[in-house]
Amino acid sequence: MKIGILGGGQLARMLAVAGYPLGLEFVVLEPSADAGAVPLTEHLHGVYDNRTLLAALADKADVVTYEFENVPAQVAELLSSRTQVYPAANALAVAQDRLMEKKFFHKLAIPTAPFAAVNNLDDLQQVMTTFAYPAILKSRKMGYDGKGQVVLTSPDQLTAAWESMQDAASIVEGFVPFQREISIIAARRVQGEIAFYPVSENQHRGGILRVSRCCHADPLQTKAQDYVTRLLEALNYVGVIALELFEVDGQLLANEFAPRVHNSGHWTIEGAETSQFENHLRAILDLPLGSTKPRGYAGMVNFIGGVPQSEQVLAIENAHLHLYAKQLRSGRKVAHATVRCDEKIAFENAMHLLENLANQTDDS
Ligand code: AMP
Numbered sequence: 001m002k003i004g005i006l007g008g009g010q011l012a013r014m015l016a017v018a019g020y021p022l023g024l025e026f027v028v029l030e031p032s033a034d035a036g037a038v039p040l041t042e043h044l045h046g047v048y049d050n051r052t053l054l055a056a057l058a059d060k061a062d063v064v065t066y067e068f069e070n071v072p073a074q075v076a077e078l079l080s081s082r083t084q085v086y087p088a089a090n091a092l093a094v095a096q097d098r099l100m101e102k103k104f105f106h107k108l109a110i111p112t113a114p115f116a117a118v119n120n121l122d123d124l125q126q127v128m129t130t131f132a133y134p135a136i137l138k139s140r141k142m143g144y145d146g147k148g149q150v151v152l153t154s155p156d157q158l159t160a161a162w163e164s165m166q167d168a169a170s171i172v173e174g175f176v177p178f179q180r181e182i183s184i185i186a187a188r189r190v191q192g193e194i195a196f197y198p199v200s201e202n203q204h205r206g207g208i209l210r211v212s213r214c215c216h217a218d219p220l221q222t223k224a225q226d227y228v229t230r231l232l233e234a235l236n237y238v239g240v241i242a243l244e245l246f247e248v249d250g251q252l253l254a255n256e257f258a259p260r261v262h263n264s265g266h267w268t269i270e271g272a273e274t275s276q277f278e279n280h281l282r283a284i285l286d287l288p289l290g291s292t293k294p295r296g297y298a299g300m301v302n303f304i305g306g307v308p309q310s311e312q313v314l315a316i317e318n319a320h321l322h323l324y325a326k327q328l329r330s331g332r333k334v335a336h337a338t339v340r341c342d343e344k345i346a347f348e349n350a351m352h353l354l355e356n357l358a359n360q361t362d363d364s
């Protein structure tokens with residue numbers, strides 16, 4: 001079986017690594033010559049809407065999936081007319097537009113921060129007469145890792161904030177005074193079976209994920225599972241999905257979902273019986289899903305903009321290093337380390353040492 005992937009970055013790389021033991025082969029459509037998955041896969045080198053390459057991808061692959069959601073939804077539709085595409089284009093269309101996504105959450109009775117559409121400076125000024133400060137202005141499309149976002153702190157900042165959006169259709173969101181950020185990762189296979197991972201507790205800085213920890217018996221696990229199940233079923237979704245949530249006073253507010261494997265689930269590589277990458281492949285191939293049970297205490301630390309010496313990371317007991325074979329660039333996720341451990345104290349020690357190393361090499 002050959003799996004086609006739109007995008008050839010680190011997520012595609014980790015899908016390929018998980019798929020080889022299952023006898024799978026991979027072909028990626030990727031604009032960059034030196035992306036992380038390229039050395040491991042057949043590479044169709046070009047942009048995502050190149051029709052010749054899309055036709056080649058559809059011909060070569062038994063199933064097509066993607067590793068990031070900003071692929072034009074028409075591309076997924078075009079591919080669907082020629083081959084199997086999972087998750088289907090409807091999930092992509094919702095996930096890549098923050099306004100549609102928020103409205104979709106509401107339709108499913110999943111609570112969110114208050115939000116309003118904003119298409120010009122007048123709209124923004126009008127909306128901010130009804131929202132409290134601080135609030136967040138976010139572009140509807142192409143936003144990730146905090147890009148296309150401005151925190152609004154006072155009315156005299158609105159003109160500059162709007163100019164920085166370069167007229168992109170946007171939304172304003174109320175600023176959530178959350179106690180925790182968590183995410184739930186789930187997999188749904190073609191015939192409908194769903195598996196949930198324990199929720200991850202996530203720390204972001206500057207809008208970028210830094211650290212995730214697997215939560216054991218989290219009091220909000222059931223609620224998170226309920227919300228993600230609504231999404232999976234409403235979208236008739238196939239594959240791995242990640243739903244990002246804010247915890248405020250014991251309640252959960254949905255921030256966004258990713259229709260793909262997710263950075264907050266990287267701890268599952270060594271930390272769960274079956275990784276999110278393997279379960280995504282099982283789900284899209286309609287194979288039985290693997291156990292999502294954690295193997296002890298598990299977590300992940302991202303390396304952003306720079307990576308410590310491998311010796312330094314691997315000298316930390318219970319740490320595993322995952323390099324993405326990417327060019328170093330400021331603010332770019334270039335590697336991560338996971339920790340898996342039977343003892344909580346040893347786990348926290350290793351996480352602490354890794355966070356220190358990450359802070360030394362982090363240039364963002
Ligand atoms: P996003 O690109 O929407 O995932 O946002 C990146 C990060 O910015 C989130 O993980 C939060 O840490 C922060 N953030 C986004 N939206 C809000 C909000 N409405 N209130 C408070 N923090 C937010």
